[in-house]
Amino acid sequence: MDDYKRMAVFAAVVQHGSMSAAARALGMSPSAVSQQVRQLERDGGVTLLHRSTRQIALTDTGERYYQQCAAMAQAASQARAELAAARDEPGGELRLSATVGFARHIAPALGHWLARHPALRLHLDVDDAPIDLIQSRIDLALRFGRLADSGWAARRLGAMRNWLCASPAWLQAQGGGAAWRHPAPLASMRWLGLAREGQGQALRAEARHPDTGETYSLQVLPHVASNNQLSIQQMCEAGLGLALLGSMDVADTVAEGRLVRLLPDWDFGGLDIWAVTPQRQAQPAKVRQAIAALQAYLARLPGVVDAPAPA
Template sequence: MVDRVIAAQVFVETVERGSAASAAEALGMSRAMASRYLGALEDWTGTRLLHRTTRRLSLTTAGERVLELSREMVRLAGNLKAVADAGDSPQGLLRIAAPTILTEEQLTPLLADFLRAHPRLSIDLRASDRPVDLVEDRIDLAIRIGSQLDPGCVARKLGECRSVLCASPRYLDEHGTPERPEALQSHHCLTYTNFRAAEWSLHAGRESVTVKTNGPFRTNEALALRRASLEGIGIAMLPHFAVAAHLTSGALHVVLPGWEPSAHPIHALYLSRLHLPAAARAFIDYLTGRLHQDRRSHRPAVVQEPRLSHWRHDARPEPRAD
């Protein structure tokens, strides 16, 4: 469900500034997102609010009345926000969406400390490997892995997610250990459905190789991919933070330690800089430092280990940088 207060503010700014593009710039959101809010407001009121031509916008009769009410709604919402922001710490409900394996391995422990520091705050964490719609799902903040993200959102980089090729000792005993990336074509490679096709790009110094992989198992769930590698089904590319303990214990071994997949960023996505809740802003600041700290500390006890790459979660158009 679209946030109706934001939709009202977009409508007011559009009328006062003369275009949805100017309103989007003033509110710190994309033009596509501003247009979406305007459309949602017209759907909500059940009437056309603006006459649109290539040169100008003009209000309909109904739009004139809705403009008055929208201004009042924005004013009252501003008063409520001022009261909420007057507190000493973030409070209220913060809705966050994140990939399952990132939630399991990093976010939940970090959230525990954050909540202890902000006792008046509650968090609704949606763990899913399916990219969510921040508007329809009313998500304040989405954490995603990968550089190709929703162009309708503002993106702030939190850190980098590096991955490693790994397999169980059982699999390597039965099928041998590949010595070159090209040898992966004859191995059982386990792939993530949301990853772009089944091609793995690996780098060693200035040399780069892209390998088309084949295997008996694909999944859209990263925890299942890790389980499959532990069970000896094949070789998997997994986030380093998700397998560091297994590499240290010997349950998994690094494959092709001299080669590393490309690193990709972890982003926090939100709809607008202007309307970012104080709790979300505080959590982003907190998470940025902690993700970098965790990335440095999670190093497997493996000789000649790779500098681990990342693991992408989606393939969508490039976001705007914060």
């Protein structure tokens, strides 16, 4: 490291034409600058500069050495500029991880922002399984629910509620479901559920009535199980049974009448929405701005609750 510093000092002396001018530019004393140059000459066993009381001149060896030192200083300056640009202006590749269900939101959430930054490339990794952000070189991941204590940085973007849903056709086959006011009769119905590794085959749900405070625990064996939430939603729309679905995913579907929300007076819990990054400090502009764009999108998305206001 000392050699690199001495090379930078030597290049500054040549560029500024004197030890004193280089010292002022570098914030050093003239004697310290002179000492750095002399140490270079001692280490190399050569003379780099001819010195007089009024001026300095490069030797032949010094001229060749200066070209290398100047190139090194320019490369270092360029590297610093690129670091500053990464901090202030999005560029390079943004590696983003999202669940299958959330992937459809990436284009409307980030499309306009990406269009404004043509130097930025997006790599989207879509997978419901947990991944190691470091090993997969992920800059930003969208995650739901309780986060593992990984040491990664996380920012809460909002939450979605669990809605109990069924298709109009399925409800009609059950007699319409208009008389259902309590979760208890649903235990004997045909359920669709998310299969999670290590959690057994049973589907468990906790329901609470906000007005009365009554709680009810539901445990059923799904007739159809999948490790993909989007598949569960599609099968629910196809009339295969009841399902607990994320409000963010089905708010539009319910509004369009393709699904019906059941027992809306009961709270079936929900999941927080998180932006997770592998580092806490010095986030590059591409990550900071992507999080801001996602936050703004979720704040206006039907079915998302408790979303913080965009900065």
